[in-house]
Amino acid sequence: MSKLLAHARRSPSSDLIIEVETQVPLEVYFGGPDRPPGYLRDVLAAHIAAVPTGGAIDWVTYYFRDMRLAEALVQAHRRGVKVTVTLEGKPRVPYANDEVIALLSQPGGLGKALRIIRIPGIPAPAGKSWKPQLHEKLYCFSHPAPIAFVGSFNPSGNMPDENPEIIRELGDQDRGHNVLVGLVDPMLVVQLTAHARCLHRMPPGLLYRFSSRANETIHGKDTSLYFWPRIYPHPVVQFLANVRPGARVRVVASHIRAERAVEIMTALARRRITVQVLAESMLRRVTAKVERRFSAANVQFSRFQDPQDLPMHLKFILVEDGDRVFTIFGSFNWTKPSFWLNHEIAIISSDPGLFRAFAARWEVLKNETNPKTGDSLKCPD
CATH class of the missing domain: 3.30.870.10 (Endonuclease Chain A)
Known part of the structure; x- marks a missing residue:
């Protein structure tokens, strides 16, 4: 095991969990009350900062309220990183993402690199509507080595948060139990990145389930x-x-x-x-x-x-x-x-x-x- 650990790639984040069984290391991060507040958003922030000019960040999420992370993505875009952000436009709390959308959409923001997804509802019995949503949490980074994070964490906090009502509704995800797993197997990273870019380039509709992807x-x-x-x-x-x-x-x-x-x-x-x-x-x-x-x-x-x-x-x-x-x-x-x-x-x-x-x-x-x-x-x- 010690020989394999020598091959493990260090993350920009300082408090790292690495589990290694092969030459392909994994980065596994659990958020929770036993971690510092904002532990998982800090992992994402460190990875954004580590991508140089000419690199790429592809970001897909359901809730996004973290203004500092949003600003970090804008700064990466300005320094020449190819950024795509694909975001659910109408989550369960429909106004939750509005502030971040406004920041990313303003002049000098991400421009066409931001894609807001609003999948049409499906008619249902009794006058109800079934509403498909973009519920994925996927964060892909090209540098310092390609990695794709998958898990349960939405950057839905905004420390310090001035909206306690929405935190009560969403839960304090910056301190609650969540996980991000950084996959580094080249086949998986390439395909997850391609998936993120496909969602950004061709927003899914009601017929998406019939596609080969x-x-x-x-x-x-x-x-x-x-x-x-x-x-x-x-x-x-x-x-x-x-x-x-x-x-x-x-x-x-x-x-x-x-x-x-x-x-x-x-x-x-x-x-x-x-x-x-x-x-x-x-x-x-x-x-x-x-x-x-x-x-x-x-x-x-x-x-x-x-x-x-x-x-x-x-x-x-x-x-x-x-x-x-x-x-x-x-x-x-x-x-x-x-x-x-x-x-x-x-x-x-x-x-x-x-x-x-x-x-x-x-x-x-x-x-x-x-x-x-x-x-x-x-x-x-």
């Missing part, structure tokens, strides 16, 4: 990428369907609302697979009905609640199937919009080092104390 699978050495919406089956659901009896599946989820999601996890339990779910405490995100269904199906269910009410925004799955281990993570939620409509990214990896990094974070989360009960939220091992 939406349905392709990109394979690296031990890691595969999936995009959706797609016409092919949900890649995570397909993967879990092939997990063998006797395996252990641990799910960390900020949102579980879809009936289909409950069916998937309870079906695993019926197949003699140990299923443990650690979910966000907010009932809007993980309903009481979901909790009751899990309890009835012998799914080991716990709710995470930070003592400071910081959000648990992580989305990952750990699978131990015989002598094989897998980590699944990305932007996707266990909700109907995420299943069928939204633009999402998922990564499925067999890298043991990546598994250990996420398993260590599971231990941090499961040992948090629930202030409502005074009991430790420990899932049985």
